[in-house]
Amino acid sequence: MPLVDESAVRPHRVAVLVRPGVMPLELGAVHQLFGTARRQEGPAAGTPLYDVVTCTVEPGRVPTDADFALDVPHGPDVLDEAGTVLVPATHAPDQPETGGTLTPALATALTRLRPGARIASICTGAFVLAAAGLLDGRRATTHWQSAAAFGRLFPHLTLDAEVLFTDDGDVLTSAGEAAGIDLCLHLIRRDHGAAVAADVARRTVVPPYREGGQAQYVPHPIPEAHGTSTAPARAWALEHLDRPVPLHELAAHASMSVRTFTRRFRSETGCSPGRWLTRQRVERARVLLEETDRPVDAIAGDVGFGTGASLRAQFRDVLGVSPIVYRTTFRGGIPSD
Structure with missing residues (x-):
């Protein structure tokens, strides 16, 4: 079930816990994205x-x-009532980013x-989350440039820097500053x-879902000249998700050999063509589950999974829930699976 009750009039409180040296982009993105989200249906449509x-x-x-400061009138008491707490990064030298331990004031605030x-x-x-013990037994990420330092300070934790x-x-947890946008969405x-998130993304002029991982942003030892792009092939694939999209066809639409296309695709998106296609099909299925009454088996055909069993397996693998549970959560009454 959603963590936020759609029927509640009171908005879900998000507290952003900033520290000296905070990066303005991260703080502004949180306010912009969550602040733009509006109810889309019912008598309270349009309210935050x-x-x-x-x-x-x-x-x-x-x-x-940056070359300016913030005037923050609210103290840690805000955390008492927050449903969600976000902790941006900082460049200050006396923070867990450099020493791996919390200042006494920060430790008290997190309690x-x-x-x-x-x-x-x-x-x-x-x-901060690692130093507070909140990541024990969990998988986490951070900016790829800080992954080695994270590993040295918290060797007992599982870090996925990709x-x-x-x-x-x-x-x-999220990676660099822009990945905070991905996290908020x-x-x-x-x-x-998906509909509300897509509306926020459109208003903010950012993609509702960014392909790939951090690998695409890590500099390579030998830069590769990119005279052409796989973008046209990806655009073509999105228009043909209802049928098989073999690798050789994708490569042909990019005017590349299969080998060159596969290498270029991974460089541009951070993942393989097959993984990218699966994610796009799942995303299309999410929209159809929310916005239509079509049965799961029919949606499976619409997005190229072929059978309802295949859609259910891929949906659970990517999102951790079945299509029926997802539709029940975000849409309400539905035809049986």
Whole structure:
């Protein structure tokens, strides 16, 4: 079930816990994305779904990593009532990013998290979650440039430096600054479905789902000249998801050999063509499950999975739930599976 009750009038509170040296882009993105999310149906259509509040361990002036400071009047008491807490990164030298331990004030602030609240980090904010013990036994990520330092400071934790974000239910982590956008859209999608997340993405002019992982942003030892792109082939594939899309056809639409296309595709998207196609089919299925009454078996044909059994298996592998559970969560009454 969604973590946010669609029938509630009161918006879900998101607290952004900033520290000295905070990066303005991360803070602004959180406010922009959650602040743009609106109810789309019912008598409360158009009203905000989230209430975003910035707080800090000691209210007042908080320097950023730019040439200006923030005036933050809210202290850690905001965490008492927050349903979601986001921890952006910082460049300050006395933070877990450099030493692996929490300042006493930050440690005390985190004890105020209410039971059932979820906490998420952006970029190296994962160091805060790790130092607080919130990542024990969980999979996490952080910026690829900080992965080695994270491993040295927290060798007992499982770090996946190839993904844009991780979701372990009530604890989430994301990679670099822009991956915080992916994380916020993911939370909105998880709370209210693909349609609301897509609306927020359109308003913000960002993709609702970014392909691949961090691998596509890590510099390669020998840069490869890119005279052509796999983008036309990807655009063509999105128009033909209802049928098999063999690798040789994709390569032909990019005017490349299969070998060159596969290498270029992974370089541009961070994943293989097969994995990318599966994800696009799952995303298309999500939209159809939310916006139509078509049976699961019919949707499986619409998106190229062929059979309902194949769609169910891929859906569960990617999202962790069955198509029926997903539709029940985000749409309500449905035809039987």
